[in-house]
Amino acid sequence: MRVLLIQPPVDLFDDDEKQSMPPLGLAYIAAALEQAGHEVAILDCVVAAFQHLRLLLDGRLRHGLEAEGITRELRTFRPQLVGVSNLFSAQSEAAHDVCRLVKETDPATVTVMGGAHPSAVPGEVLTDPHVDYVVQGEGESAMLRLANALPHGRRVPDDPAGLAYRDDGAIRVCPPGPPLADLDSLPLPARHLLPMRHYFRYRAPHGTVVRRHPCTNVITSRGCPARCSFCSIHTVWGRRFRWHSANRVLQEIDHLVNDYGVREIQFEDDNLTLNKPRIREICRMIIDRRYDLLWTTPNGVATWSLDEDLLALMRRAGCYHIAIAVESGSQETLDRLIHKPLDLRKVPPLVRAARAL
Numbered sequence: 001m002r003v004l005l006i007q008p009p010v011d012l013f014d015d016d017e018k019q020s021m022p023p024l025g026l027a028y029i030a031a032a033l034e035q036a037g038h039e040v041a042i043l044d045c046v047v048a049a050f051q052h053l054r055l056l057l058d059g060r061l062r063h064g065l066e067a068e069g070i071t072r073e074l075r076t077f078r079p080q081l082v083g084v085s086n087l088f089s090a091q092s093e094a095a096h097d098v099c100r101l102v103k104e105t106d107p108a109t110v111t112v113m114g115g116a117h118p119s120a121v122p123g124e125v126l127t128d129p130h131v132d133y134v135v136q137g138e139g140e141s142a143m144l145r146l147a148n149a150l151p152h153g154r155r156v157p158d159d160p161a162g163l164a165y166r167d168d169g170a171i172r173v174c175p176p177g178p179p180l181a182d183l184d185s186l187p188l189p190a191r192h193l194l195p196m197r198h199y200f201r202y203r204a205p206h207g208t209v210v211r212r213h214p215c216t217n218v219i220t221s222r223g224c225p226a227r228c229s230f231c232s233i234h235t236v237w238g239r240r241f242r243w244h245s246a247n248r249v250l251q252e253i254d255h256l257v258n259d260y261g262v263r264e265i266q267f268e269d270d271n272l273t274l275n276k277p278r279i280r281e282i283c284r285m286i287i288d289r290r291y292d293l294l295w296t297t298p299n300g301v302a303t304w305s306l307d308e309d310l311l312a313l314m315r316r317a318g319c320y321h322i323a324i325a326v327e328s329g330s331q332e333t334l335d336r337l338i339h340k341p342l343d344l345r346k347v348p349p350l351v352r353a354a355r356a357l
Contacts, residue, residue, distance in 0.1 A: 001147050003033055004079035007044040008086070008094040009064030011056070018063055020047045020204045021217045022196065024268070025115070025139060026085055027189030032140040035187050038147050042193045043073050045098075050202050062094065067101055074105040081147055083139070086115040086125075099130040110150060114139045119235040122164035123171050134164040137176035137236055138222070140186065179223065179238040184248045188255060196260055205266055207298030209321045215264040218252060220244045220282075224270050226302075228340045230327070233270055241274055246281040250289070257291055265295040272297050273305045273314075280310065283317035294318045300325035304342050308353040315357040322354065 005026040012018070023044055030040045045065035054062045065073075074082075082102045086095035099111045114135035118125040122134040135142045142162040149157040156165065161177035180186070199205075200214040221243035224233055244252075256262040273279045286293065300323040314322075326347055327338055334340045 001081055001151050002039045002077065002079045003030075003041075003081045003083065003143075003147055004074070004077050005030055005040065005042045005083045006070075006085065006098055007042070007046060008084060008091065008098045009045045009049075009062050011091060011094055012053075012061040012063050013090070016061075018050065018053075018204055019206055020044075020050055020199055020202055021206055021266070022189075022191060022194050022199055023085060024189050024217060024219050025087075026083070027191055027194060028186060029083065029139045029143050030190040030193050031187040032144050033147055034190060036144055036148065040190070040193065041077050041079075042190070043070070044194065045070060047195060047198045047202065050198070050204070067097075070098060070101050071105050074102060074109075078106075079109060081110045081112065081150060083112045083114060083135070083143060086113050086117045088115075089117045089120075092117055092125075096128050096130065099128065103130045112143065112146065114143075116232050116236050118164075120232055122173050126164060126166055126171050132165065136162045136164060136173075137238065138162075138179055141177070141180065176238075179240060179242065181242065183222065183242055183244045188252055191260075200260075205298075206268070207266065207296065207323075209296060209298075210264060211320065212263040212294050214260060214262050215266065216256060216260070216262050217266045217268050218249075218256070219268050220249045220252075221269045221271060221274070225274075226339075226341055228327075229338050237270075241271060243275055243278055246278055246285055249282050250285045253286070253291070253293070254289075257293065263293060265293065267295060267297050268299050269297070270299055271302045271305075273310065274302045276305060276310060280313060283313045283319075286317040291318070294320055296321040297323055299323065303347065303350065306350055308350075311350070311354050312357060324351065324354075 007023040026042050030042055033040045049065040056062055084095050084098050086092055102109050102111050110132050112133040112135055113125055113131050118134045119136040125131055125134050145157040160174040164173040203213055205215050222237040223241045225239050225241055295318050303324050328334050331344050334342055
């Protein structure tokens with residue numbers, strides 16, 4: 001089956017800066033589909049027209065490929081199934097616009113939307129007639145089951161876990177199955193389907209701190225056991241913390257360093273340091289291989305998992321910047337409102353230790 005995975009244009013608000021990094025969620029799904037024999041392409045609408053901005057009526061700026069360019073790509077590849085990423089509620093309009101363009105180009109094309117927003121409100125997303133399915137949670141298994149079923153005339157796979165769809169006008173929401181236990185069973189993200197040289201050229205990664213280029217992103221774990229009231233990542237990854245082994249992480253780093261010349265990595269895990277033996281092993285392996293590689297944690301780390309010895313080891317392995325996620329200076333607010341498992345008394349000595357390295 002021909003499957004096109006699309007990262008939509010991004011709507012920028014106020015002082016938002018233009019950013020563009022490989023959409024690893026789509027790259028993981030693409031790799032799983034390719035491994036199963038499907039023909040796959042990825043269209044990142046942001047990097048495809050990185051310099052293009054269009055002013056919307058409400059003052060936002062839409063960053064990326066215009067409708068004409070998206071339609072041209074659809075007509076060239078002629079997908080039978082299109083998956084559209086929608087990570088954030090604030091970006092939903094652009095994602096729905098892409099689904100509309102898909103249906104206007106060929107009404108027979110099946111559209112799927114996935115990501116944090118549709119995972120949280122699948123029924124709301126399916127009120128849009130241009131969206132045929134929603135994938136809730138992790139995308140690899142559900143997208144693969146759907147892509148395998150559709151060519152055989154089955155609208156719904158035998159195992160519909162994680163899918164939401166319309167059935168004779170009624171919206172059916174099938175809860176996700178158990179999250180993938182062995183992340184090492186996944187193939188490496190399909191970066192060969194992405195224009196990596198363009199990401200390197202535009203030098204616009206997430207976060208504000210980059211010392212070396214080429215710089216790219218890596219995700220080595222999924223899930224979070226914490227129950228912070230502001231966070232919705234559990235709707236995608238679940239609450240069980242799972243991880244790639246240190247050997248698998250180093251396999252991916254080898255690939256990036258040797259095949260793409262990467263000199264800096266942004267670990268976009270939500271909890272890179274939560275499994276302390278694993279992060280220690282990763283750091284030691286990076287040191288032993290003498291990559292001369294720098295790395296950061298722009299999404300923050302589980303502050304309660306840090307200690308001075310671990311910080312020193314991370315620094316030796318090339319880490320020069322960490323985001324310490326505190327959220328509030330009030331312990332009562334953290335405990336009663338945010339429900340973050342953090343003892344604020346631990347933060348000042350950690351900050352002093354980090355700054356001294």
